Amino acid sequence: MKNILYLVGLIAIIVASPFIAYYGLGENDVLGFSHIKLGLDLNGGVSIVYEAQVKEPLPEEMSSAVQMIRARLDNQNYTEAEVAIEGTNRIRVNIPGVDDPLKAIEDIGATALLTFEDEEGNIVLEGKNIKKASPQVADTQFGQEAIVSLEFDGEGKDIFADVTKNNIGKAIIIKLDGEIISAPVVNEEIRGGTCMISGTFTPDSAKELAELISAGALPFALEAVSSTSVGAKLGMDAFNSSVEAGCYGFIIIIIFMLIVYRINGLAGNLALTLYISLLIMVLSWTNSTLTLPGIAGIILSIGMAVDANVIIFTRIKEELNQNTALKFAINDGFNKAVSGIVDGNVTTLITSGVLYLLGTGLIKSFALTLGTGIILSMFTALVITKYLLKLFYAVGIQSPVLYGAKKAVK
Incomplete structure (x- = not known):
């Protein structure tokens, strides 16, 4: 009775996992899952x-x-x-x-390449030394005027003090992207580490300039x-086609596994369902960006997950056909399949790691989904599938024929 409860509970969790993953991507997050972002090629x-x-x-x-x-x-x-x-x-x-x-x-x-130059055209201070820029309204001889107030960092403060000290009575020319926006005359040394840019600014243009400078003056x-x-429509058409193809492929795999591998196939299908759900959850948890190559990586990793199960089931079938008792055939089949599965997956995992480290953009997305899928597929194939088969055996499903044997073991 205990084993039946374990089996029913595990199957219920696996069957529910796609719904948890699906609703975790919706407007109301489930179990802390957030939205998976669509990449440029899908979202436009x-x-x-x-x-x-x-x-x-x-x-x-x-x-x-x-x-x-x-x-x-x-x-x-x-x-x-x-x-x-x-x-x-x-x-x-x-x-x-x-x-x-x-x-x-x-x-x-x-x-927003901001420079301060002396009258001879030498750059004496650069925008990278600006700590903060903010729009203000100041009283001038022409009335109230929109300005941009600048605050320098420690290095800029010292440089600006020396520049104003050495250029009293001269103009300091302030340029933005090579264009003069202000040329105030220095009346005295300024040691406070602040200055004001004035000109023909409106409140909106002063705010825009301050935001550009605050966002960072590029070096x-x-x-x-x-x-x-x-185009967004082209991207979503490609996304929908890819998802549709993946669903058709998944359905064909489920039918094939059930027909060819019977109870083994049922366990493999359950493990594969959990694998896909876990993969979606992980991608959502890590705020990953999904692209077309990323979807290709998911589909490829599904194929590798199926391949791992096929290797295991083949080993179990070989053990059964050598008249090994079913209980031991399950253990021996997994033990003999582990090395081949791990070796094949680790080499692919190394490749995906190299692609992720050295690649950019779409290549990174492919490498991320493939690498994540490989790790999860090894877990579901070697742990979940094995546990399911042992539970099937424990609840009384013990005919070797259902596990791939040509005939019952005597």
């Missing part, structure tokens, strides 16, 4: 490649540029965007769900060298 959007306009940017500068672009994306509410370095001087930005790709290119590519100018737009 734009992919932009920017190139640094310097000969040999330092790795530190490229990393800094990536962080600043990410901050700028967040400020522009492009929260699903991805930023990655390509090569030594290029940065790829993928922004799903963008309605106006040209505006996204303009917004994200705006460099170099960027130029968009390529951009690719994907």
Whole structure:
């Protein structure tokens, strides 16, 4: 009776797992699962490649540029965007769900390269030394005027003090992306670490400039060298077709396993159902971005999960046909299949790890789903399937023919 309860309970959990995974992706989260994000190729959007306009940017500068672009994306509410370095001087930005790709290119590519120059054109201070920028309204000789207030970091504060000390009576020219926006004359040394940019600003333009500077003044100018737009309808059509193909394939696998492997096939189908549910849950838990290559990785890992079960069932069948008792044939079949399954999966896991570490964008998505799927498939095949078969045996389903034997073992 105890074993029957265990078996019924485990089957109930496995059957319920797809519904838990499904509703975990809906508006009301279940068990803490959050939404799986759709990638650029499924949700539509734009992919932009920017190139640094310097000969040999330092790795530190490229990393800094990536962080600043990410901050700028967040400020522009492009929260699903991805930023990655390509090569030594290029940065790829993928922004799903963008309605106006040209505006996204303009917004994200705006460099906000702020410089302070003396009258001879020498750069004496750069925007990277700005700690904070905020729009304000100040009283001037012309009345109230919109300005941008700048606060420097520790290094910038000292540099600005020296610059103003050495340029009293001279103009400090403030440029944004090479264009002069202000040229105030220095009346005295300024040691407070703050200054104001004035000009023909409106409250909105002052706010926009402050946000650009706060999001990060890039260490170099960027130029968009390529951009690719994907329509949302095209992406969703591809997504729906992929999911439909995966469902048809899963149904065919279930029917095949039941016909060919009987009780073994039933256990394998239950384990495979749990595997797919766990995979979706893990991807949702980790806030992964699902792409078409990612779906391909899932389908490939399903095939490998089925392959692991087939190896196990074949070993069990071989043991039964050698007149091994069913109880021992199940254990021996798993023990003899473990090394082959682990070896085959570990090599693929290493490959997916290399792809994830060295790849970018879509390649990472494929490697992530494939690697995650391999780990989960080994768990369900070697643990869940084995436990199910032992429970089937324990509740009285003990005919070797149902487990693949040509005839009952005497």
